[in-house]
Amino acid sequence: MAASGLLEPILVTGGTGMVGQNLREHPALSGARLLMPGRAELDLRDAAAVRAYMQLHRPATVIHAAGKVGGIQANMRDPAGFLIENLDLGRNVITAAVEAGASVVLNLASSCIYPRDRTTLLREEDLLTGPLEPTNEGYALAKIAVLKLAAYLDAASEATSLKSVIPCNLFGRHDNFKPASSHLLPAIIQKVHGAIQTGAESVEIWGDGTARREFLFATDFADAVVHCLQNFDAMPDLMNIGLGFDYSINEYYQTVADVLGYAGGFHHDLDRPVGMARKVVDVSRLDAMGWKPRHDLKQAVGLTYEFFLRSAV
Numbered sequence: 277m278a279a280s281g282l283l284e285p286i287l288v289t290g291g292t293g294m295v296g297q298n299l300r301e302h303p304a305l306s307g308a309r310l311l312m313p314g315r316a317e318l319d320l321r322d323a324a325a326v327r328a329y330m331q332l333h334r335p336a337t338v339i340h341a342a343g344k345v346g347g348i349q350a351n352m353r354d355p356a357g358f359l360i361e362n363l364d365l366g367r368n369v370i371t372a373a374v375e376a377g378a379s380v381v382l383n384l385a386s387s388c389i390y391p392r393d394r395t396t397l398l399r400e401e402d403l404l405t406g407p408l409e410p411t412n413e414g415y416a417l418a419k420i421a422v423l424k425l426a427a428y429l430d431a432a433s434e435a436t437s438l439k440s441v442i443p444c445n446l447f448g449r450h451d452n453f454k455p456a457s458s459h460l461l462p463a464i465i466q467k468v469h470g471a472i473q474t475g476a477e478s479v480e481i482w483g484d485g486t487a488r489r490e491f492l493f494a495t496d497f498a499d500a501v502v503h504c505l506q507n508f509d510a511m512p513d514l515m516n517i518g519l520g521f522d523y524s525i526n527e528y529y530q531t532v533a534d535v536l537g538y539a540g541g542f543h544h545d546l547d548r549p550v551g552m553a554r555k556v557v558d559v560s561r562l563d564a565m566g567w568k569p570r571h572d573l574k575q576a577v578g579l580t581y582e583f584f585l586r587s588a589v
């Protein structure tokens with residue numbers, strides 16, 4: 277049975293993705309009436325199809341986790357695609373959810389929506405107070421627009437409560453390990469694993485490795501999402517979900533090397549893109565909700581590697 281406070285049926289867009297699959301695996305959702313249509317069943321770019329699906333299934337809860345998602349390289353290659361698709365998906369899902377009378381809509385943004393060149397912890401109040409990071413501007417603009425749409429509809433709607441969370445970078449089971457579009461941690465795992473397999477003596481790090489990132493384990497993120505849904509009334513309209521601390525790129529490489537047992541070296545490719553110098557969120561609002569992640573970095577890397585090895589066979 278689903279935990280109390282979760283209104284069913286629960287529609288999770290992006291159910292076949294990393295966040296979606298980690299939500300599916302969450303104990304509180306086992307036995308819940310979950311709707312997780314894949315792209316073949318429901319292409320979220322098709323507004324009429326999304327509206328028809330929502331009218332037919334009438335989800336009480338909608339978690340909007342679908343998106344065109346990728347690391348820095350993928351974003352740089354296709355800013356228009358990241359803008360258009362994430363705008364279309366968000367607009368279609370959120371407007372159709374309200375029209376179909378959903379009670380709760382939880383929209384997933386991203387910490388890349390914050391201004392670049394900030395060295396302090398990024399607070400929800402910092403949104404739209406400075407220029408965006410060029411390497412993912414298209415994606416960030418779409419995420420900001422959809423987050424604002426959710427807020428506008430929340431203010432106008434009696435029946436539907438819409439809130440957004442701003443996740444830091446995520447990694448974990450069901451991650452994207454494809455080098456052309458993966459984020460940092462799956463890329464490191466894939467590269468270090470390859471070096472162990474081939475006996476390579478050095479692994480390439482993009483940039484000088486001094487940039488800093490905050491990566492939350494996707495299993496923990498899914499738990500935070502469930503916690504939000506179980507305490508939705510107490511949740512702020514906009515809330516960061518992260519660790520509140522970060523590591524350097526170099527430290528991430530060394531941690532993965534330690535967990536995987538790689539004893540070789542590293543070399544830096546200074547021609548590769550680096551993006552924001554730092555991107556770490558303030559978690560005061562999340563702390564106030566009484567949620568903490570359960571895994572430390574080494575545990576999370578180990579569990580992600582186990583998944584990688586099983587899915588690679």
Ligand SMILES: NC(=O)c1ccc[n+]([C@@H]2O[C@H](COP(=O)([O-])OP(=O)(O)OC[C@H]3O[C@@H](n4cnc5c(N)ncnc54)[C@H](OP(=O)(O)O)[C@@H]3O)[C@@H](O)[C@H]2O)c1
Pocket residue numbers: 289290291292293294295296314315318319320321340341342343344345365384385386387443444445446447450451452459
């Ligand atoms: N991963 C991160 O580091 C991170 C950080 C902050 C925020 N987020 C946000 O968290 C959410 C989930 O991210 P993720 O890491 O789980 O991404 P992901 O693994 O790439 O999953 C994205 C999901 O969206 C689906 N999707 C994309 N376009 C679609 C369409 N037109 N119709 C139907 N489904 C479509 C994908 O289906 P297909 O597999 O068929 O393409 C996939 O199931 C996204 O909103 C993302 O912006 C992610």
Ligand SMILES: C[C@@H]1O[C@H](OP(=O)(O)OP(=O)(O)OC[C@H]2O[C@@H](n3cnc4c(=O)[nH]c(N)nc43)[C@H](O)[C@@H]2O)[C@@H](O)[C@H](O)[C@@H]1O
Pocket residue numbers: 346347348349351386387388411412415444445446458459460461463464480481482483487489525548549550551552
């Ligand atoms: C959460 C996501 O953050 C994303 O920004 P962002 O953290 O720079 O995206 P990542 O691709 O995770 O890159 C993180 C940092 O890791 C460095 N890096 C080092 N080696 C590698 C490598 O082999 N692969 C990758 N990918 N990076 C590497 C990269 O230079 C950058 O500074 C946004 O582009 C997305 O839209 C999304 O918002």
